[in-house]
Amino acid sequence: MGRHMDFRHYFQESLKDPESARLYREVLDEELSWLLSYLRELKGLSQKEVAERLGVSRSRVSQMETSAGLSMTLEGLARYAQALGLSLRLEFTDEEGEVLARFDLGADEPLAAGAAKGWEPVAETWTTLTQKRKQAFEEIA
Incomplete structure (x- = not known):
């Protein structure tokens, strides 16, 4: 073979x-x-x-x-x-096709509002990561 x-x-x-x-x-x-x-x-x-x-x-x-x-x-x-x-949608997916993060901006949505909205957390790991970053920032401040 x-x-x-x-x-x-x-x-x-x-x-x-x-x-x-x-x-x-x-x-x-x-x-x-x-x-x-x-x-x-x-x-x-x-x-x-x-x-x-x-x-x-x-x-x-x-x-x-x-x-x-x-x-x-x-x-x-x-x-x-x-x-x-x-509209624009950008997604990051892993090897299995699971969406980990998404940026979505509508055709009539103000760009500043979309940028402020930022990335939409999709996976559970995103929530964990953002919580860790927030805690690290609070410890520094």
Whole structure:
């Protein structure tokens, strides 16, 4: 019988090579940039219209759609999504697919309120972690 390696293990091993990791990051950058322009076009908006909604120049929107990729902040992604009239949900899951933490911002929710709301604790471990952090902070103060 042949030796079998699951894809996850293979992928983790391949990313140990710096060149493979660099190439993978480039692909992710390109995919995110492509996704931004795809969503804008799907909503029937021009770069100029999105720029006006964001309060930036059209060239900045072009830059976001062509080269920003993974260097965009969560706030930048949230603002872009809202400029398109979309909501943004970001989840962190473990190997079994259990959601550990979630950031959810509605299309019409003020960004400041969403940022203040922060991450939604989903797993029990999150509650334990935040309690430990709070206790440590109180001990310092």
